[in-house]
Amino acid sequence: MSWYILFSIISLIICLTSLWFHLFRLIRFGHVKEFSYKTGDTKAAVRYAFTGAMSPAKKESAFLHLPTYTAGIFYHLGTFLCILLFILFLFGIEPAGWIRSVVIGFLLVTGMSGLSILIKRIANMELRALSNPDDYISNILVTAVQLLTAGILYYGAIAPVYFIAVSLLLLYLPLGKLKHTLYFFAARYHLGIFYGWRGVWPPK
Amino acid sequence: MQNLTNEIVDKGLEVLNGHMDGKLLTHLNSCVHCGLCADSCVYYQAQPDARFIPAKKVDLVASIYRRYKTTTGKIFPGLVGARELNRETIDEMIDLLYGACTMCGRCVSHCSVGVDISYVVRKGREMLANMGFVPRTLQSTVDAAIQTGNNMGIATQEFIDTLKWLEEDLQYEVNDDTATIPLNEPGKDILYTLNPREPKFFPLSISAMAKVFFAAKESWTLSTQMYDVTNYAYYSGNLQEAAIIAQRLHDEMLKLQAKTCVLAECGHGSRAFRWEGPNYIQKNYPFEVITSVELLAKYIREGRIRLDPAKNRDKVTLHDPCNLARSGGIWKEQRYILKEAVSDFVEMNPYGLDNLCCGGGGGQLAMSEYNERRMKIGELKAEQIRKTGAKIVATPCHNCVDQLSQLNVTFKLGVQIKTLVEIVADALVLENR
Numbered sequence: 128m129s130w131y132i133l134f135s136i137i138s139l140i141i142c143l144t145s146l147w148f149h150l151f152r153l154i155r156f157g158h159v160k161e162f163s164y165k166t167g168d169t170k171a172a173v174r175y176a177f178t179g180a181m182s183p184a185k186k187e188s189a190f191l192h193l194p195t196y197t198a199g200i201f202y203h204l205g206t207f208l209c210i211l212l213f214i215l216f217l218f219g220i221e222p223a224g225w226i227r228s229v230v231i232g233f234l235l236v237t238g239m240s241g242l243s244i245l246i247k248r249i250a251n252m253e254l255r256a257l258s259n260p261d262d263y264i265s266n267i268l269v270t271a272v273q274l275l276t277a278g279i280l281y282y283g284a285i286a287p288v289y290f291i292a293v294s295l296l297l298l299y300l301p302l303g304k305l306k307h308t309l310y311f312f313a314a315r316y317h318l319g320i321f322y323g324w325r326g327v328w329p330p331k
Numbered sequence: 332m333q334n335l336t337n338e339i340v341d342k343g344l345e346v347l348n349g350h351m352d353g354k355l356l357t358h359l360n361s362c363v364h365c366g367l368c369a370d371s372c373v374y375y376q377a378q379p380d381a382r383f384i385p386a387k388k389v390d391l392v393a394s395i396y397r398r399y400k401t402t403t404g405k406i407f408p409g410l411v412g413a414r415e416l417n418r419e420t421i422d423e424m425i426d427l428l429y430g431a432c433t434m435c436g437r438c439v440s441h442c443s444v445g446v447d448i449s450y451v452v453r454k455g456r457e458m459l460a461n462m463g464f465v466p467r468t469l470q471s472t473v474d475a476a477i478q479t480g481n482n483m484g485i486a487t488q489e490f491i492d493t494l495k496w497l498e499e500d501l502q503y504e505v506n507d508d509t510a511t512i513p514l515n516e517p518g519k520d521i522l523y524t525l526n527p528r529e530p531k532f533f534p535l536s537i538s539a540m541a542k543v544f545f546a547a548k549e550s551w552t553l554s555t556q557m558y559d560v561t562n563y564a565y566y567s568g569n570l571q572e573a574a575i576i577a578q579r580l581h582d583e584m585l586k587l588q589a590k591t592c593v594l595a596e597c598g599h600g601s602r603a604f605r606w607e608g609p610n611y612i613q614k615n616y617p618f619e620v621i622t623s624v625e626l627l628a629k630y631i632r633e634g635r636i637r638l639d640p641a642k643n644r645d646k647v648t649l650h651d652p653c654n655l656a657r658s659g660g661i662w663k664e665q666r667y668i669l670k671e672a673v674s675d676f677v678e679m680n681p682y683g684l685d686n687l688c689c690g691g692g693g694g695q696l697a698m699s700e701y702n703e704r705r706m707k708i709g710e711l712k713a714e715q716i717r718k719t720g721a722k723i724v725a726t727p728c729h730n731c732v733d734q735l736s737q738l739n740v741t742f743k744l745g746v747q748i749k750t751l752v753e754i755v756a757d758a759l760v761l762e763n764r
Binding site for chain 2: 149152153154156157158159160161162163164166167176180185186187188189191192195196199251252253254256257258259260261262264302303304306307310311313314315316317318321322325326327330331
């Protein structure tokens with residue numbers, strides 16, 4: 128096994144362990160004890176938080192910003208695909224034939240989406256004011272991995288660069304805002320509990 | 332402003348230490364700084380400025396969390412935008428968390444991730460309250476409630492005198508000497524609360540409710556000792572003071588052995604007692620708590636009162652108080668009531684759970700130093716009202732009534748602002764007794 132593949136495996140283990148620590152801490156801190164009387168259905172509200180409430184039609188952050196929202200959706204789909212491909216690569220599995228071409232094309236689109244979000248963050252004065260170095264580093268790492276994943280499928284010789292980039296991403300993920308990988312789900316869950324308890328969600 | 336010692340800073344950080352839970356931990360770690368929440372905030376809509384983006388308010392609190400509670404923030408604060416809790420940070424927190432947020436929660440449901448932004452703002456206010464940095468204007472309202480039992484400092488005798496003339500007025504209006512405003516009567520089904528603005532400035536809303544109770548043949552009473560539905564400590568973030576105020580109403584319910592506590596038309600008061608109160612005092616209430624909006628809807632649904640919508644012919648629109656609708660789930664009931672009580676009802680756009688805050692929430696009405704901002708964001712509401720062409724704006728919240736009344740004058744809307752019960756009382760069909 129090449130040193131860079133081994134490095135990426137070690138990075139993956141560190142990343143998963145760190146994320147596990149975050150998850151464990153979330154569970155250990157637990158819920159806020161609620162003393163008021165529940166009037167709604169929290170289970171239905173949590174389901175709604177992950178489904179209907181996520182609909183672009185329900186969110187101004189989506190329907191008022193369709194280009195950014197669409198780029199964000201593609202960007203995240205690209206990230207999930209890259210994680211899947213990375214795992215497959217470790218097992219020596221690669222897409223072939225037309226599937227490979229489609230994946231490369233898709234990842235180029237998602238990588239460009241990431242790049243456009245980065246450019247927006249740099250160009251927009253208000254977003255710049257909201258950003259810190261972590262915002263830029265996170266975007267650059269994820270975008271780079273998406274483009275390098277497309278690259279390695281096209282030209283295998285860049286494997287060392289690809290695996291080092293993936294390793295850096297995995298090592299950085301639990302440190303900055305990329306840990307929303309985990310906290311996103313917790314946020315939707317808590318929002319569902321909050322609104323469900325009071326009967327706000329799901330809408331009557 | 333007081334000197335900032337390490338002891339004071341530690342009191343602020345206590346919110347992130349001792350009071351940490353899974354929910355707070357989640358919301359402090361979830362914002363991705365996408366900035367897409369900006370357009371959902373009335374402050375940003377009224378004054379497009381990066382400082383007013385809701386994510387910025389979250390980041391103020393989260394940056395302190397990162398500085399003191401995360402390894403990355405301790406070692407590389409600049410990398411993750413971790414900030415010291417120093418004078419500069421505190422000044423910014425006061426300005427943005429108290430002065431540029433009504434905690435209306437509109438940004439929350441529109442957040443691309445699902446960060447409970449108003450919850451984080453409340454936690455930021457808790458930090459400031461722990462350190463003694465509540466704006467004096469807001470604190471004085473809390474102090475009045477703590478010291479006198481109501482936030483307007485109304486003397487008990489003055490309150491009783493007001494109720495006595497309202498009772499005489501009621502008897503005259505319904506032409507029945509048995510119509511009363513019962514005071515401190517134990518064992519009644521309902522203990523009705525008031526917003527102190529009612530006896531002070533809007534006594535007709537009390538007589539309107541008394542008229543409805545009379546028509547519904549309700550068993551009810553008012554307390555002269557603890558009738559204040561408001562809890563401005565919910566806004567200031569001082570949990571100890573919020574608990575004192577909630578405990579008083581809880582104790583009054585037990586003393587008078589009432590079955591149900593009915594909360595007057597007050598958005599934050601309803602939220603503070605019904606939803607937050609049990610958490611402030613760390614126990615369940617051994618009695619039922621409902622809002623007067625739910626009670627009015629129930630009376631109509633059960634046929635306990637009869638309404639004639641023809642008595643309210645002017646076009647009516649409705650402003651939803653954020654704490655009642657978005658954070659309390661009560662937004663269908665007021666529409667049901669209005670559809671029964673008026674002949675011409677029109678919605679604002681947007682409305683209901685997505686309604687725009689009027690600008691009077693979050694303690695803004697008490698903090699005169701932010702009046703200019705408050706009126707600026709209120710202009711959005713004024714335009715919403717104007718577009719409906721309504722002659723009457725109904726709202727089940729006395730804070731909103733106050734803000735809307737000021738908007739009415741400032742922006743020359745030429746409308747009447749009414750509470751729901753006033754509209755219901757106007758439409759009442761009284762039986763001959």
